[in-house]
Each structure stands twice: as C-alpha cells, then as structure tokens.
Amino acid sequence: MAHNLAQCRTVIQKAVSGGAKALFLPEASDYIASSPSESISLCQPADKSPFLLGLREDAKHHSLPISVGVHEPSLNPASKRIRNTLLWINAKGEITHRYAKLHLFDISLPGRPPMKESATIEAGNEILPPFETAVGKVGAMICFDLRFPEISLALKRQGADVLLYPSAFTVPTGKVHWLPLLRARAIECQAYVIAAAQVGKHNEKRASYGHSVVIDPWGEVVAELGGEGEGGPEVVFAEIDLERVREVRGKMPLLRRT
Numbered sequence: 065m066a067h068n069l070a071q072c073r074t075v076i077q078k079a080v081s082g083g084a085k086a087l088f089l090p091e092a093s094d095y096i097a098s099s100p101s102e103s104i105s106l107c108q109p110a111d112k113s114p115f116l117l118g119l120r121e122d123a124k125h126h127s128l129p130i131s132v133g134v135h136e137p138s139l140n141p142a143s144k145r146i147r148n149t150l151l152w153i154n155a156k157g158e159i160t161h162r163y164a165k166l167h168l169f170d171i172s173l174p175g176r177p178p179m180k181e182s183a184t185i186e187a188g189n190e191i192l193p194p195f196e197t198a199v200g201k202v203g204a205m206i207c208f209d210l211r212f213p214e215i216s217l218a219l220k221r222q223g224a225d226v227l228l229y230p231s232a233f234t235v236p237t238g239k240v241h242w243l244p245l246l247r248a249r250a251i252e253c254q255a256y257v258i259a260a261a262q263v264g265k266h267n268e269k270r271a272s273y274g275h276s277v278v279i280d281p282w283g284e285v286v287a288e289l290g291g292e293g294e295g296g297p298e299v300v301f302a303e304i305d306l307e308r309v310r311e312v313r314g315k316m317p318l319l320r321r322t
C-alpha cells in the first residue's frame with residue numbers, strides 16, 4: 065500500500081503540473097491482493113488508512129479534488145466481508161461522497177480460474193445521486209457496473225454530465241468489451257465517461273487490461289492511455305466541456321420532456 069500511495073503521488077504531481085482541476089484514479093488503487101483473506105486483512109477504515117490519509121493530505125495541499133477506488137470495512141460489524149468503494153476527496157482533503165460497488169464480478173471464463181468477488185466484497189445497495197464538482201455533475205460507478213447500463217441511465221436522468229468507471233478490468237474481457245461498452249454508455253447517456261484503469265501485472269494470478277480513457281458525449285475518445293504500464297504510473301488530460309454536453313443533448317434529445 066505504501067508503494068501504491070507513492071505511485072498515486074507521482075500521478076498527483078503530474079496532474080498538478082498539468083493544471084488538472086480534478087484527478088481520477090482507478091478502482092482498488094490502495095491494493096489488489098492475491099487472495100480473499102489477504103484482501104480482507106489489508107482493509108482499513110478510511111480515517112485510519114495511511115493510503116487515504118496520504119491522498120487527502122495531497123488533495124488539500126494542492127487543492128486538487130481526487131476520485132479514488134479503495135477497499136473499506138463493511139458497515140455491519142458482524143460482516144466478514146469488505147466493501148469496494150469509490151470516494152470523492154474534495155479540494156480541502158475531505159471525503160465528501162462514497163459509492164459502494166453494486167455489481168460484483170463473479171465469473172468463470174474458459175481456461176481461466178473463476179473469479180468470485182462476492183467472496184470478499186459485500187455489494188452496495190444504492191445509486192449515489194450525481195454530485196457537483198469542478199468538472200460538472202458526476203455519477204459514480206465501478207468497473208463491472210459498466211455491464212449494467214441501468215445505473216448510468218438512472219444517473220443521466222438525475223442530471224449527471226460525467227460518468228465514472230474506475231476499473232481493474234481483466235485482460236481477456238478488456239480486449240473485446242472495454243471500449244465498446246464505455247463508448248455505448250457515453251453515447252446513450254450523452255455524457256462524458258472517465259474510466260481510469262489499473263494496468264499490468266499485480267501478482268502471479270492477476271493482471272489488468274489498462275487503456276484508461278476519456279470519452280466525450282458524442283462517443284468519441286478524447287484521451288487514452290496504453291495497455292503496458294511498464295514506464296510507471298501515467299496520467300492523461302482531457303477537457304470536460306459542459307457546453308458540449310448541452311449541445312449534444314440539445315441536438316438529439318433522448319430524454320422525454322412532458
């Protein structure tokens with residue numbers, strides 16, 4: 065986790081030097097463990113996690129809001145499982161919003177070990193209403209949620225201009241599904257999509273697809289990173305133009321107005 069904090073701090077430095085108004089980090093930026101028991105044992109409450117305390121300090125120091133995916137304990141003290149959450153840290157370093165991942169990644173693909181996120185993670189049970197930020201009204205989702213367009217459509221109806229999908233996508237699913245799903249969400253919601261992704265090898269069992277991307281409300285990719293991640297942590301910049309959201313929605317209205 066100390067290493068991951070250092071990686072994030074490198075990204076924060078780059079974001080600050082480039083004049084970013086907000087920074088979007090991937091799902092599970094604090095750690096990716098190699099077993100359910102390790103994942104549960106590493107988990108700390110937000111107010112005690114050195115990883116989050118470090119990010120909050122930097123957010124405050126640079127007046128830079130940060131969206132980050134982490135692990136947090138269950139709200140139920142009797143639960144052995146943890147939560148997979150997205151936190152919004154504001155420019156004062158305070159955690160102001162929290163979304164707990166609704167859909168868990170329980171799958172088995174041919175020739176690969178099955179993945180059962182629900183062995184470790186307890187699913188969230190509510191959509192977080194979109195919230196105002198320096199880059200517009202943001203709607204939060206996480207990774208596998210991408211396959212369930214209902215949440216993004218609900219967020220659009222609630223006024224989201226920007227949809228977040230911080231992720232740690234697998235390589236085989238990412239190769240085929242990542243970009244088309246993200247572009248579809250941007251096109252049908254007529255919203256910006258910001259998908260910050262983990263990249264490269266985590267441990268003997270796991271690697272992530274990478275290809276972080278920002279997509280505009282017309283569905284065009286406006287910024288992207290690669291799938292190697294060998295040169296260390298990378299950052300990519302994109303302009304979030306809320307006028308562009310109004311324009312696309314105005315020219316092709318998809319929401320019924322009665």
Ligand SMILES: O=C(O)CNC(=O)[C@H](CS)NC(=O)CCC(=O)C(=O)O
Pocket residue numbers: 091092095096097103148168169179181207208211231232233234237238241
């Ligand atoms: O494991 C952690 O600590 C953090 N969580 C994740 O990386 C999650 C669960 S394994 N990954 C995904 O949801 C990938 C989805 C995906 O790849 C797809 O939908 O194809």
